[in-house]
Amino acid sequence: MNAPVYNFAYLDEQTKRMIRRAILKGIAIPGYQVPFASREMPMPYGWGTGGVQVTAAILGPDDVLKVIDQGSDDTTNAISIRKFFARTAGVATTTATADATVIQTRHRIPEAPLHGGQVLVYQVPIPEPLRFLEPRETETRRMHALGEYGLMHVKLYEDIARFGHIATSYAYPVKVNARYVMDPSPTPKFDNPKMDNCPALQLFGAGREKRIYAIPPYTSVVSLDFEDHPFTRYRFDAPCALCGAGDSYLDEIVTDDQGSRMFVCSDTDYCEGRQAEGHRGSESAAPHKERPHG
């Protein structure tokens, strides 16, 4: 047998040290993007290589890991990353938000409130909120240094001029600790208020762009807006078709080619938990649960 033998949690110790130092600096300077020497991971860019490296650097054998992809515990990306760490670190995994100590997420914050013993790790594609406004890294870096964020307000203003309201619905820019403007990764703006004063530590890893940043617990995170156009959350105006929740973020699911659709919770753990408690929606015979074939 020549099965490859990996270090605990895949990454070598020197890489972990380098990432750990970056995480500490990130926590010390909330919202500032710390450059780090991102490694090639055994998965393509865009599949969460940044988040995976952050998780690998903090994970210990006593941790319980949850991985979500757009709120869902059971999509390909979530399952493969969960299996990756179950195999390389031997950690326990869970889908229950409350039981997890480390939650890696691609773009959503769980509906259940996070607690102080948890770390939320975001997978980030483009960490620089100003990148689409100013392509040069040297310039965006100087803008961050000077706290010069007028351009971002111009962008939001152009939304208002064109559509009558701020049409940015995901990756909605936030200001962290009244200093750095930060891209909260492409989370729906529905989740932005959950970042503010959150008891859990939030870490962000961008593998391709080689940046790590962080929001310490109990830190102010303010979504940028205008006095006459305040920030608003957005959710489809419907209850979840499976659990009837009226407060969760919903996915729209097209059910046929006649224009029928239904709305279900994006957070599968939250939805299943509510169904287990007896909450029912309009489609309570959950269509996603397969019946055994006879």
Add this chain to the structure above:
Amino acid sequence: MTTVAELPAGFADKVLSAQTTFRSVMDAMARPGSVQRVIAESGAPASLMRGTAAIALTLFDHDTPVWLDPLLSETSDVAKWLKFHTSAPVISDSSISSFAVVGDARALPALDRFAFGSSEYPDRSTTVILQVESLTVGPAFELRGPGIDGTAVLRATLQPADLFERLAVNATLFPRGIDIVLVADDAVVAIPRTTRLVAKGD
């Protein structure tokens, strides 16, 4: 003259000891003022506390120039131990160090002797590891800032007595600044550059 064979040992289990130590330091940094414990066991030269030794073994390597204060560089024991276990270069110019280890906190040099980072790269600053007498008894320091729900009270016996007054420079310079890690035996408290002193009591 100490030979390599006579040097105190490092971590028995490098991987998991480094991981638990890092989590303690990360929790300390994320919750300034809270006392975290380092549970990993390792050998340490006489003048290094076990918390300091564990943090060094966890975070130092060939990429991190380390500055030692006069107490720790009095003999070559600490430098030799660090070089052997971490391969970190021990340098005499504190202004380009990634980490500064201060064994005798009364002799903490002026903070501007360390690196504050630049406005573009505030992360290129020195993290100062300060060995203090106690992080559980002593005068109360009321702190606030990111990571703290309202205010946190740290009871500590620490030198220099005007440490927090000196750290006021962090408020002026932010995002540039110095992050401090206080160590007393196995107890660790971090004071990142965002933490502010609200009040000082007895």
